[in-house]
Amino acid sequence: MSGWPPLLVAWIGLLVLLALELGSALLLHLPATASLFGMAQAAIVVIAFMRIRRGSPLMHIFGAAGLFWLIVLLALGNLDPLTRTDLIVQTTGNPR
């Protein structure tokens, strides 16, 4: 992106997404979608304001590496707690 018009479109788009984020959580009672709107906004900021597409291959590698290790951190870190089944152990008294 270069020049004023795309920048202005991106800014307006971000504010519209913010309104949709609020609306989906408060009016439609879908709070879980709020993070999806947040991710969409972050992607617009990275493309329009941080101008990732104009960057060199090395910048793309560093950006992708940060994202990759974030996914590893969140996915592997939460794999155990989110998939664990809690078993209720009944107390039957001390056999001894």
Added chain:
Amino acid sequence: MHFQYSSAEHQAESAMSGMWLFLAQEILFFGALVFVWVYCCYQHPAGFRLATQHANLLIGSINTAVLLTSSFTFTAGLLAIERGEPRRLIQACFATIGLGVVFLLLKGVEWFKDVGDGLVPGAHFSLTGPDSGGAQIFYVFYYVATVLHALHMIIGIGLVLWIAWRARRGDFSRAWSTPVEVVGLYWSFVDVVWLTLYPLIYLAAL
């Protein structure tokens, strides 16, 4: 141009790549906080819901719009200097600084109200009942995350002020504006961090 670079483009690319490498480790720094939120929200969903209902959604939402606008103004300044208009860059820097200060002031008001409402984890935490423990964990996350973000904002304001000072000295031109672009990356990244924290603090557990 410094002696170790083969060309001005090589120097600019190295500076930009260095900032992206720094941002990659910042992603993991804040990523650990997001991990803590997901883990603790799963363990204490009712407590997180209770705490989120007491977060100041109005201030949080206004601050999000303020921060998005500040990224827009700084990028507009970058475009201006790429067209050879240092005066416009200085104006954009001061608009960005002003919006950053507004964000911090509103955050301060929010913290002040939170403390006044007894939303500080500990013996005098105001939210009682069976979900109080989970709500206290939420507020630990809230204070750690928002204070760390505010510290990044303060550093960012200092950097934008430095860019304005250098622009006033005439350091930047249509041909060379790498520091402006590097500081712009940092400022927009701090914006991205807030875009991640905002739904977690104010909306996702509602």
